[in-house]
Amino acid sequence: MIQPDFDVLTIGNAIVDVFSRVEESFLARHNVTKGMMRLVSEKESAELFEDMGPSTQISGGSGANTAVGVASFGGKVAFIGKVKADRLGKVFTHDTQSSGVHFATPHAASGPSTASSLILITPDGERTMNTFLGACVHLAPGDIDEAVVASSKVTYLEGYLWDPPLAKEAFKKAARIARAARRLVSITLSDSFCVDRHRDSFLDLIRSDIDILFANEKEIKSLYQVDDFDAAMQRARQDCAIAALTRSEAGCVIVKGGEVHVVEAHPVEQVVDATGAGDLFASGFLYGFTRDLPLAQCARLGALAAAEVISHVGARPQISLNAHAKAAGLL
């Protein structure tokens, strides 16, 4: 087995986030469920944009955020995702590459524009996402660079990829290549509504192909259709080699067969914008994991990265996570 070129490869929807602060009443008026991600058409996106307040635009996308976080820790990381060759696509590409991520997926020359997500931040710091998938629907099996997958220690896939049909095939292809190359495959469930949409195929996949599962409490309960976190955790323990289950301010639980770690959340002065908390938890965890650090330390690195990203607007770190982790005595 040759030496892997990348610690982590993430595959996900390539999205530019458009943030706006709103009151709770705005969500009610637009019939949007707080904290969730919903898919919207270009027309719905334009209407919502029209009604919301002034915007701030920052590149995002769950898997891409995780990749940027791994790079910020100092890991070698690649990202596969689809933008169009338009202005927003160039911005996404620049922002991702200049963060130290290898990103070489060909841009779509025609079709819908680069994806954007209107992210509504309520006064409590919670985010509610309204995603127009745009060019993401063109991510296809042909975009999966076999050499990159085969040379990455961990291939990390976002559940959101199950929404655009071709991307789902790309996802499966990547998982097959990774398994054939005896690399690890990881998935995040992304969102409890996303789990609702794809429960059975997620369960099949997790039982057959996944080494490391990331999910938050809502998502893992939704996956197993149980109301109790402990019950969901016991099920995940049977289905996955490793499950990293996050619980916001209640910290996280890591299970690996008989090994269980319950790790605190990293303190945060104020939750300014919760966007990217799960994505960055995965960054820290995977960085530690690919450095062969103990699981509890991986979890602490994840908690540290999540705390940084929720302390400001935008789902990508604003400081060097490597330096931050060293200052905190975690590296």
Next chain:
Amino acid sequence: MIQPDFDVLTIGNAIVDVFSRVEESFLARHNVTKGMMRLVSEKESAELFEDMGPSTQISGGSGANTAVGVASFGGKVAFIGKVKADRLGKVFTHDTQSSGVHFATPHAASGPSTASSLILITPDGERTMNTFLGACVHLAPGDIDEAVVASSKVTYLEGYLWDPPLAKEAFKKAARIARAARRLVSITLSDSFCVDRHRDSFLDLIRSDIDILFANEKEIKSLYQVDDFDAAMQRARQDCAIAALTRSEAGCVIVKGGEVHVVEAHPVEQVVDATGAGDLFASGFLYGFTRDLPLAQCARLGALAAAEVISHVGARPQISLNAHAKAAGLL
């Protein structure tokens, strides 16, 4: 004289800001003078973008920022400026209108894209701007809505408008209409390099048509080509009815003939991004002025607004300046 519909009308370059954090060495490598605004071609802009780090995009433009600030204080305000009918132009329009500013300048259907400014933020919080004027070169006298100018208590013009030749004519037309309607005309010198480019015509204009001059220390010294602030201030005092001269952390000096006020800067915990400090000072001052508040109080409102805007990335306020000023006992 009919009752004015607007407290303030601002006219300026309509720009979306693209922020990135850089080290001091980045400025040296690109031969850029810190703290200044320089004009770049679309090609230079693309090259600089390529070399800088991840970006955050927030609508800006000096005069537009001032308008948004006046609206945030609760004033009735309009803005005139030119964007193209492209994605960025729509974002600028949305962000400006949804901040409570009347903005109805027709979008350019063809020609260069909406203006953007690459704003490099150094670790000291200073900003250095690289502006591609794009569609701003199409702002023309025909875009000056006579009814809006004639019904605004103060028409505020940014010196940057002197750069695109047609915009300069638009600027002069607006000043003529305002004077004919017996309204007040105000200008900000914008940037000391901008003053260098247009010194003689700025001086002519100030002596003939300007009621309220805004300038920072560098700009007023450049205008009169003197090294001493006091000397520049004495000259301004002779040339303008009112001059509001800002000196960053040293506060500001307001002169109106024999009336002189020396007002402290508003305390700031940390200068995160200096972009918009001058623009928002003008917002507070003009809001107070159009409410007939004493000049020293106008200056304090300006200082309060400037302090808010430099405490975060982006040149537009993130909170209600009206509520903020009330909490500070200034309204």
